[in-house]
Amino acid sequence: MGAGKTSVGRALGQQLNWLFEDLDDRIERCEGRTVQDIFRDSGESEFRRAEQAALQGLLEEVRRGASVVVALGGGTFAQDQNHNAIQASGIWTVFLDAPLPELWNRCTNQAESGTKRPLQTSKSKFRETYNARLEYYRTASQKVETAGKEVEAIAAEIARTLGLKKIEIRTQQGEVE
Numbered sequence: 509m510g511a512g513k514t515s516v517g518r519a520l521g522q523q524l525n526w527l528f529e530d531l532d533d534r535i536e537r538c539e540g541r542t543v544q545d546i547f548r549d550s551g552e553s554e555f556r557r558a559e560q561a562a563l564q565g566l567l568e569e570v571r572r573g574a575s576v577v578v579a580l581g582g583g584t585f586a587q588d589q590n591h592n593a594i595q596a597s598g599i600w601t602v603f604l605d606a607p608l609p610e611l612w613n614r615c616t617n618q619a620e621s622g623t624k625r626p627l628q629t630s631k632s633k634f635r636e637t638y639n640a641r642l643e644y645y646r647t648a649s650q651k652v653e654t655a656g657k658e659v660e661a662i663a664a665e666i667a668r669t670l671g672l673k674k675i676e677i678r679t680q681q682g683e684v685e
Contacts, residue, residue, distance in 0.1 A: 509582045509634070510614035511604035512654050512662065517579035519663035525675040527576040531584060534562045543581075556587060563590055567597050575675055585648070586641035595647070600670050603648035604662070606655040608635060 514530050521528030532543050535558050539546060546555045559581060566578055584590050585601065594601060606614075612634055645651075650669055654662055666672070 509637070510611040511582075511606060512614075512659060513579040513582075513604060515659045516604060516654070516662045516666070517577045519659045520666055520672075521577040523660075523663050523667055523674065524575070524577070524672055527574060528579070529566060529576055530579045531559065531562055531566065532579075532581050534566065535559055538562055556583075559584055560587070560590055563593065567593060567599075570597065570599055582637075583641065586644040591644055591647070600650065601648040602666055602670075603645040603651045604654050605645070605651060606653065608638060610655055611638065 517530065518528050520526070535546070535555075536542055538561070539558050541549075543555065546558060563580075563584060566576070570576060585594065612631060615634070650666065652662055652665060652669075657665075
């Protein structure tokens, strides 16, 4: 939580001319309600079911050749079934990390501006959740420290390190974008 998955993912997608999808947004579209509503009304287990279904759909699109940058929810990669499916797909994964106090502050600042995180209930629970997920995060293809870096620079670092190429798009006039 608070590592910059959505911001960096969106910037990376723009830099590469790839599609960008936030898994939570897909879940909300499929379920017709917000992540917060799912947690509140149906609980975490129902959210994880919806998350797994949305992830399977995205992985299928990638298998069919879609060039897409996906921002997973913080817990998606730390669910065994999801983790195994992602790893088996062979797609690149990136662990965006920062010191725990910075992650907490980012989430707290976002909460003050209206972004609510269902699992951000206390500083100790936040630390516990982060530590429980860390073993999964460490299996990512790449780890990027985000502390003190601009979003665009982080995205460029990921593209460079993974050797990702920009898709050239031709305008109606035949010019390459």
